[in-house]
Amino acid sequence: MDAGEVLMKIENLSLHAGGKELQHDLNFEVKAGEVLAIVGASGCGKSTLLRHMIGLQTPQTGRVLWTADGKERDVHGDDPPRHEIGVAFQAGALWSSMTVGENMMLPLELYTELDEAERERQARFKLALAGLNDPATFDAEPAALSGGMRKRAAIARALMLDPPLLCLDEPSAGLDPLTSARLDDLIKRLKNDVGSAVVLVTHELESLFAVADRVLFLDVDAHTATALGPPAELRDHGPDAVREFLTRGQYQPHKEAA
Numbered sequence: 001m002d003a004g005e006v007l008m009k010i011e012n013l014s015l016h017a018g019g020k021e022l023q024h025d026l027n028f029e030v031k032a033g034e035v036l037a038i039v040g041a042s043g044c045g046k047s048t049l050l051r052h053m054i055g056l057q058t059p060q061t062g063r064v065l066w067t068a069d070g071k072e073r074d075v076h077g078d079d080p081p082r083h084e085i086g087v088a089f090q091a092g093a094l095w096s097s098m099t100v101g102e103n104m105m106l107p108l109e110l111y112t113e114l115d116e117a118e119r120e121r122q123a124r125f126k127l128a129l130a131g132l133n134d135p136a137t138f139d140a141e142p143a144a145l146s147g148g149m150r151k152r153a154a155i156a157r158a159l160m161l162d163p164p165l166l167c168l169d170e171p172s173a174g175l176d177p178l179t180s181a182r183l184d185d186l187i188k189r190l191k192n193d194v195g196s197a198v199v200l201v202t203h204e205l206e207s208l209f210a211v212a213d214r215v216l217f218l219d220v221d222a223h224t225a226t227a228l229g230p231p232a233e234l235r236d237h238g239p240d241a242v243r244e245f246l247t248r249g250q251y252q253p254h255k256e257a258a
């Protein structure tokens, strides 16, 4: 997979919930190896957008296309990219009836021919990659892990099939700053060492500036995306609402000239 190759195209997508339009005319691409952050006020439709991108929710208007390897596959069509997209939701849900290791190995059991020894080897490798190096974690029950460890384990599981695209919904929400910074490092490592593209929903500005190559801003009032670009560029030159958001309200449009 070449860096910069377009993995996913979102075309004229609109998002609806409960009979209301959340967003319309969303048009953007996800490129191989980039970290794309999706931001916007609470309720603007970020999680809904993510669900459309992974094929969990079908668009009323528009399309989501998986475009890697020169082919166009509709994410909601007959041949959707099932193994190409890894997902870790906010709650970091693991199956509570299985150990952490069994959770990790499940995708390999379902979708590959690997034998048990190889499944275990790969599961331990991905846990270590996610910073869960303690071998005891493999045999632990998910309930025995801390919140931060569970989020890491959920990311490790999303990586089991080596997806070129990883979608993370608020991976650092509710974590202490140190754990949150370690997650940022993990995301950077995924990008640099594994070459995965990451689509990340986040409210944490620090994390956003640390990891995102580009930011997509969904405007809650305009009901569409009003900015897409590198975070520092949007903070300094973006539309008012975006500058406001990226400076946590410290941006004052009328005093800028002074």
Ligand SMILES: Nc1ncnc2c1ncn2[C@@H]1O[C@H](COP(=O)(O)OP(=O)(O)OP(=O)(O)O)[C@@H](O)[C@H]1O
Pocket: 017, 018, 022, 040, 041, 042, 043, 044, 045, 046, 047, 048, 049
């Ligand atoms: N199944 C549903 N039925 C009705 N309304 C829904 C449904 N799912 C989401 N919504 C509404 O759609 C809006 C967008 O939800 P969504 O979870 O995508 O927002 P978000 O940008 O992820 O917000 P947050 O930052 O709080 O996570 C919210 O107002 C929510 O109440």
Ligand SMILES: [Mg+2]
Pocket: 046, 047, 048, 169
């Ligand atoms: Mg959300």
